[in-house]
Amino acid sequence: MNAPATLQDVRPDPHAAGPDLLAWPLIRTLIAFDTTSRDSNLALIDWVRNLLAGHGIESALTFDDDRRKANLFATLPARDGNRTTGGVVLSGHTDVVPVDGQDWDTPPFEAVQIGDKVYGRGVTDMKSFAATALAFVPEFLCRGLARPVHFALSYDEEIGCIGVHRLIADVVQRGLHPQGCIVGEPTGMELVVAHKGKKSWRCRVRGHEAHSSLTPQGVNAVEIACEIITYLTNVARSFRDRGTQDADYDVPFTTVHTGIIRGGTALNIVPRDCWFDFEIRHLPQDDPDAFFAGVKAHAECFLPAMRVVAADAGIEFEALSTLPGFDTHGESAIAALGRDCTGTQDGGKVSFGTEASLFHRAAIPTIICGPGHIAQAHQPNEWVSVDQLSRCETFMRRLADRVCAA
Ligand SMILES: [Zn+2]
Numbered sequence: 001m002n003a004p005a006t007l008q009d010v011r012p013d014p015h016a017a018g019p020d021l022l023a024w025p026l027i028r029t030l031i032a033f034d035t036t037s038r039d040s041n042l043a044l045i046d047w048v049r050n051l052l053a054g055h056g057i058e059s060a061l062t063f064d065d066d067r068r069k070a071n072l073f074a075t076l077p078a079r080d081g082n083r084t085t086g087g088v089v090l091s092g093h094t095d096v097v098p099v100d101g102q103d104w105d106t107p108p109f110e111a112v113q114i115g116d117k118v119y120g121r122g123v124t125d126m127k128s129f130a131a132t133a134l135a136f137v138p139e140f141l142c143r144g145l146a147r148p149v150h151f152a153l154s155y156d157e158e159i160g161c162i163g164v165h166r167l168i169a170d171v172v173q174r175g176l177h178p179q180g181c182i183v184g185e186p187t188g189m190e191l192v193v194a195h196k197g198k199k200s201w202r203c204r205v206r207g208h209e210a211h212s213s214l215t216p217q218g219v220n221a222v223e224i225a226c227e228i229i230t231y232l233t234n235v236a237r238s239f240r241d242r243g244t245q246d247a248d249y250d251v252p253f254t255t256v257h258t259g260i261i262r263g264g265t266a267l268n269i270v271p272r273d274c275w276f277d278f279e280i281r282h283l284p285q286d287d288p289d290a291f292f293a294g295v296k297a298h299a300e301c302f303l304p305a306m307r308v309v310a311a312d313a314g315i316e317f318e319a320l321s322t323l324p325g326f327d328t329h330g331e332s333a334i335a336a337l338g339r340d341c342t343g344t345q346d347g348g349k350v351s352f353g354t355e356a357s358l359f360h361r362a363a364i365p366t367i368i369c370g371p372g373h374i375a376q377a378h379q380p381n382e383w384v385s386v387d388q389l390s391r392c393e394t395f396m397r398r399l400a401d402r403v404c405a406a
Contacts, residue, residue: 018113019386022393026131030094031111031120037095037158040068044094048072048134048153055137060174062166069155071167075176076137076151079144079405084174087148088337088403089181089364091355092130093157093164096122102380117383124372124384129184132371132392136400143404150178157355160200160321164355168362180334181359184370185352186377186384189391191338192368193347195354196249197325199288200279202318203228203299205263208310209272218270219306219313222263225274228315229258231298232278235291244285248349254282255351256291277320281351284325292317326357328365338367341398350374369395 018024033044049059052074059074077083099108099121106112108121118128130153140149152171155163171178205225210218236256245252256278263274278295280288299315306313328335328347335347347367352374356366371392372384 018111019118019389021386021389023128023132023135023389026135027118027123027128027389028111030127030131031122032109033094034109035095035122036098037156038098041094041155042068042070045070045072045153049074051134052137052151055141057137060170062170064155064163064166069163071155071163071170072151072153073167073171074151076140076145076149078147083148084176085148086177086179087145087150088334088399089150089152089178089359090130090133091152091154091164091181091183091359092126092133092185092370093154093355094127094130095155095158095163096125096127097158097378099380104380106381108382113386116386118386118389119381119383121382124186124382124388125374125377126185126370126372128372128384128389129370129392132389132396133184135393136396139400140404143400145403146405147179147403149403150176152181154355161323161353161355161358164358168358168364171364172362178364180332180337181356181364181366182334182338183354183356183359183366183368184392185354185356185368186370186372186374187348187350187368188373189342189369189371189388189395191335191342191344191347192350193330193335193338194248194327194349195325195356195368196254196281196283196351197288197357198279198281198321198323198353199292200277200320201292201295202275202277202320203295204275204316204318205273206312206314206316207270207272207274207306208313210270212268212270215270217309219272219309220270221274222271224302224306224315225261225263225276227302228295228299229261229276229278232256232258232295235294239286244283246283246285246349249283249351250349251351254280254286256280281353282325284327323353324357324361325353326360326366328360328367332365334365334367337399337402338369340402341395342369343398
């Protein structure tokens with residue numbers, strides 16, 4: 001055996017054999033579509049639609065306003081023709097986060113196996129789950145289903161679970177009543193029955209420009225933004241040290257974080273504008289609106305002094321996204337199915353938000369279970385282990401045993 005290649009040594013061969021997995025050709029294909037959220041996902045959606053059409057399965061597409069992006073929903077009917085009642089939704093988002101500015105050692109839009117890992121943008125978050133589910137379509141159809149199996153592929157998950165709203169509305173409007181939904185976000189193939197809620201905002205500080213030798217004649221927007229961010233950091237510490245704790249979560253308390261800040265134009269100009277984005281990921285017991293009221297009240301303390309210098313100075317907040325939390329009871333049929341298919345007894349809770357809460361809110365009980373780990377998501381050199389992919393196939397095989405007629 002050769003020593004394992006380092007990433008830098010690899011020259012990926014598009015025809016290279018991959019791991020011995022039923023889903024490997026589909027994983028390679030889905031990764032090869034650059035579906036960064038800002039771009040269209042229609043090429044991928046068309047490809048999946050054609051794949052399903054080849055099996056006689058029709059897909060329903062729901063588009064964004066510009067018809068640049070679409071969700072796909074498709075139903076494999078039960079052998080008795082039932083396509084509306086019961087059964088399970090296998091759900092995943094098609095978009096991926098950007099690779100801009102990240103240092104990749106392999107081409108990001110190519111699934112490349114090196115040793116016991118597969119690299120590529122989306123291999124863990126989360127095209128491998130969808131690929132594995134689609135790889136079982138021939139088996140589902142050939143064995144015949146006792147209850148329907150639905151496929152739900154969404155757009156614009158990574159920018160705030162935007163696309164799936166239309167998919168779910170369409171499902172509800174068409175009178176479909178799935179028994180439950182499995183969202184294949186990366187959980188290490190462990191069963192997850194709850195996640196935190198999330199809200200995010202943009203704060204815009206408008207100050208007043210001045211030559212930097214005359215700072216008292218200006219209002220420094222960067223510095224005021226930093227004061228508000230420091231407040232956020234302190235709130236985060238108090239959630240950590242004195243807030244509600246739920247040990248079932250990987251991070252057992254509510255978290256607050258600032259992710260982007262932009263401000264200023266040159267060192268010798270007192271900056272007029274600065275904006276930053278922040279979020280809260282909260283336990284069900286903590287109220288995100290009360291948190292936000294506190295942020296606003298703190299920001300307003302700065303206004304009088306700012307307006308002494310410049311009447312048009314101000315601080316504005318814009319809500320960016322809201323994602324409720326969810327908690328599926330262990331006794332629900334979908335949680336029981338999840339336990340059967342993972343071979344585990346417990347359901348965990350996670351801190352990252354997913355589309356699961358939106359299905360849950362539409363009265364479709366939902367669990368999360370998918371290959372890979374969230375720690376590898378959104379990273380350069382995103383990877384998933386071959387073992388995780390084969391555990392996903394085992395999961396799908398057990399699912400087939402439970403949804404197929406014979
Ligand atoms: Zn994801």
